[in-house]
Amino acid sequence: MLEVLRDRQADVLRFAHDLKVPPTSNQAERDLRPSKVQQNVSGRLTSEKRTKDRYTIRGYVSPAAKHGLNAITVLRDALTGHPWMPALPAPT
Structure with a gap:
């Protein structure tokens, strides 16, 4: 890990200079956190x-x-039959 910090300092600290870059790449965990909090507060698992x-x-x-x-x-919109789909990426 120290080698990555030493050799790729600009990549590691990119979030400090570009506010569009999140400080962690774990967006999936952040998306699930509200459900985990609810589970912990209720003290039970749902079906x-x-x-x-x-x-x-x-x-x-x-x-x-x-x-x-x-x-x-x-x-x-999804329930009324007009689901949203993200745009296809532009060809490179």
């Missing part, structure tokens, strides 16, 4: 089906929010 449903919805809403869309609008 497997409910957990799968919750993460399916969260997995749909989270990327849409990262693209600057309103979560409620995205859910409403």
